[in-house]
Amino acid sequence: MLRDKLALALKDSSKADDPVRFCTLRLVHAAIKDRDLAHRASGRDPVSDDDIGQILLKMLKQRKESSRLYEEKGRHDLAAQEREEMAVIREFLPAQLPEEKIREVCASVVEETGAQGLRDMGKCIETLKDRYSGQMDFSKASGVVKEMLK
Incomplete structure (x- = not known):
């Protein structure tokens, strides 16, 4: 299950010395938890793996846009950080169709x-x-x- 895989990766990254990975996975975990709460409030089941995939795609898209904007404004350091976060998120997504x-x-x-x-x-x-x-x-x-x- 994708949720378990993310939780394990978060736990491992907290022990490793990789702050970008840890922070990105914490943000992913928070987004999933937020969606869980919204589902629970409306009486629906907790989020499925498909829902988690959609959350990850949305986060990836946000970072892609942020990276582009940072590049346009000459903030190459922030653009590089966004690309690092994108790489972490992509690890948990199924392969995208060309x-x-x-x-x-x-x-x-x-x-x-x-x-x-x-x-x-x-x-x-x-x-x-x-x-x-x-x-x-x-x-x-x-x-x-x-x-x-x-």
């Missing part, structure tokens, strides 16, 4: 669902999320599907 494969998968889902226009986009994205949760960036997939349905 862009060509995303296009291929989107085309097959559009064909399968019989989508005719942009109004069917939600159906396509929902199918992609069911099949490929944690394996692709759905903002990219959304753009690809939108392009195909125009």
Whole structure:
């Protein structure tokens, strides 16, 4: 289970002398705990591995954007720290599909669902999320599907 793997890595990093890894894993742990509390408050089950994968993807995306902004502003030291954190987060994500494969998968889902226009986009994205949760960036997939349905 991904939650256990993260907890073990957090424990190990607290003993090792790697402050970036430790702080990043603490942030991940806090985000998962926060989502658990939100789920509990609304009467839902604790977060699943798929939910944790989505949390990790969101954190990765935030760091990618921060790194880009830091580079633009000439803060290369902070950009490097963001990239280090991204490397730690990537360790716990399943392998992401390459862009060509995303296009291929989107085309097959559009064909399968019989989508005719942009109004069917939600159906396509929902199918992609069911099949490929944690394996692709759905903002990219959304753009690809939108392009195909125009």
